Amino acid sequence: MIQDTIAAISTAVGEGGIAVIRVSGPEAIAESAKCFRSKSNIVTADSHTVHYGHIVDPISGEVVEEILLTIMRGPRSFTSEDVVELSTHGGVVAVKRVLELLLRSGDVRIAEPGEFTKRAFLNGRIDLTQAEAVIDLIRSKSDRAFSVAMKQAEGMLSKKVKALRHNLIELLAHIEVNIDYPEHDVASMTSDYIRERCGEACAEIDRLLKTASEGKILREGxxxxxxxxxxxxxxxxxxxxxxxxxxxxxxxxxxxxxxxxxxxxxxxxxxxxxxxxxxxxxxxxxxxxxxxxxxxxxxxxxxxxxxxxxxxxxxxxxxxxxxxxxxxxxxxxxxxxxxxxxxxxxxxxxxxxxxxxxxxxxxxxxxxxxxxxxxxxxxxGGELESADLTYVSNVRHITLLGHARQSLVDAMEATDIGIPIDIVQIDVRTAWEQLGELIGDSVSDSLIDQIFSQFCLGK
Known part of the structure; x- marks a missing residue:
């Protein structure tokens, strides 16, 4: 369980109308209250409320900045934790002074690149494909690329992958029953069932991979x-x-x-x-x-x-x-x-x-x-596909879908030449695990760190 509280500037550095500092973690509200002065008490305030006030240096009593402070209590927030967003004037000096006050106590630390989105993933609010879509939204170079990334952020690709995994887990359960109770198994029926279900999964993966080259173009140009x-x-x-x-x-x-x-x-x-x-x-x-x-x-x-x-x-x-x-x-x-x-x-x-x-x-x-x-x-081929189509554009997604498809092909080929069903099961399970790695159900910590290190600091 995540115990610490993080903060970072979420808007681009430079002059602008406003700048936003995001704070997330169990002490986000309490730590913000130490330097925020207002008519309202934000410690007891309702979630999703905005409060006008000033940032005051608790040691010198100096008024540092005039701000709007927004409270979003977990789990109804981006990270599923308590989140506070401080909207300051959009100057470099103003936002820097406010952030320094938040970090002064030592109970709030500066966020790592992509750590807010990483917490949303670790807390189960989004899966890995949705998290990766956030950076695609930021880097979109066209309206269509943005629409594709938005569909993925909403979970369109996740739903398709989860449906594939659901079908494969049903197939694995069927195989397990036949391994445990071979006396009730009709070998030809089981072989036909494996070919049918693996073939259906391969066809769905092919439909996703068909969009890969176009998706990569929309994503990268x-x-x-x-x-x-x-x-x-x-x-x-x-x-x-x-x-x-x-x-x-x-x-x-x-x-x-x-x-x-x-x-x-x-x-x-x-x-x-x-x-x-x-x-x-x-x-x-x-x-x-x-x-x-x-x-x-x-x-x-x-x-x-x-x-x-x-x-x-x-x-x-x-x-x-x-x-x-x-x-x-x-x-x-x-x-x-x-x-x-x-x-x-x-x-x-x-x-x-x-x-x-x-x-x-x-x-x-x-x-x-x-x-x-x-x-x-x-x-x-002359026309862009419908905006409703699920484009696969991420190289990691394309690679894992390709590996999963090959594992399913191996399972079908093994069935055709009479390989024992418990060996065939290994290929089906491998495909299921590879699809799980795609959405983040089974993924290493080092890969997670690598993915989120590509994000900007305040995201």
Whole structure:
């Protein structure tokens, strides 16, 4: 049982309208009362009430801050413990002084990263998939990614996994009865039952894993490198997609000297855009470093937006890049279509399919919708799935679902070749345990610590 009380700043550091300090634990209310002065007595106050007052240094009597204090008594709180939230003015000095007063007594300690959510998990209010969804909510790069994380935080994935485990425990119980009372067992019926139930579980896991690649994209975004020779419109494309002048645009080749990174949502798809330095041979030392960084970004990219200028003939460097991208996920952008077309595009069309080629004018923002449709087809088969679908996006979840499926396949194969039923039971139980690890029913302390260490301090 958790005995200590923790506190941390829950809002981002910096200037703002308000800042929030969260306190959680058995002494959260009593410790807050030591430095809070108000007409109401918060020690006896009802849960889910807000109180106006001042933070006062109990030693000097100095008024430190004017605040609103919110009380949430356990188990009706985020952590299932007594929780106090102190809303201060949103300045660095104000919130720091209030936190220091709370920690001064020694009965309240600073929270570790993710410890509030960890306590919610340890106290049984949420399971591990719901806890992991909290960090996905914080890091969401698009509305759809946020919706997916919210569904998981509400327990949609947990319900499906728990249903799978319930079916497997029923199967294990059936096998146990047949092991204990073999005289009442009809071997063929038991084998058929094992195949049927394991097959149903595999089918449900397959339905979840089918969403894995899309879920991972929604969660992390598509790492997208904008590539091409200098002055073909790469930085203009970045600015058009971001709807902001993030990159300097001039007629001087080599203006972009480094990789510029921005997140943008295109038709509900989060793109992690990397505007790279123009790839060419150069004697400029600084530009050469930028070109090398561009090549490194290309190696890591999930998608390449290869920009060509149709207002000029293909350059030998263009042809080299075309060969390099032949077998990569690439969209060729024939830019500057608002100008006279000089390029013979037949060479491009001989290497890339019509579905990979988009004609556009970045200057006039023409063709961007076509680009959006092409990316949807490449990564989502043309359409994003319903927002109600349970997406699996976490690598840990994908791995454990894959392991559980393989254990069920092993059980079915063992049944087919006549392996004794008590041996088959081991594979079924392994699958059940692996699904339990997914939701946190059977998980090591070190894994729990690793997961919650990724959270920010006040969460």
């Amino acid at each position: 598509i790492m997208t490198a904008i590539v091409g020779r200098p002055n073909v419109g790469k930085s203009s494309l970045l600015n058009a997609l971001v709807q902001e002048n993030k990159a300097i645009v001039t007629d001087i080749p080599g203006t972009t000297r480094d990789v510029i990174e921005e997140y943008v949502t295109l038709g509900g798809i989060p793109l992690r855009l990397l505007d790279t330095a123009g790839i060419r041979e150069t004697a400029d030392v600084v530009e050469r470093i930028g070109v090398e960084r561009s090549r490194s970004a290309l190696e890591e990219a999930d998608l390449i937006l290869f920009v060509l200028n149709v207002n000029e003939e293909l350059h030998p460097d263009d042809r080299l890049l075309m060969e390099q991208f032949r077998n990569r996920p690439v969209v060729v952008l024939l830019n500057k279509t608002d100008l006279p077309v000089v390029m013979n595009t037949s060479e491009v069309e001989a290497i890339f399919s019509p579905e990979q080629i988009v004609r556009l004018s970045v200057l006039h923002e023409q063709g961007l919708e076509t680009l959006e449709d092409v990316i949807k087809r490449m990564f989502f």
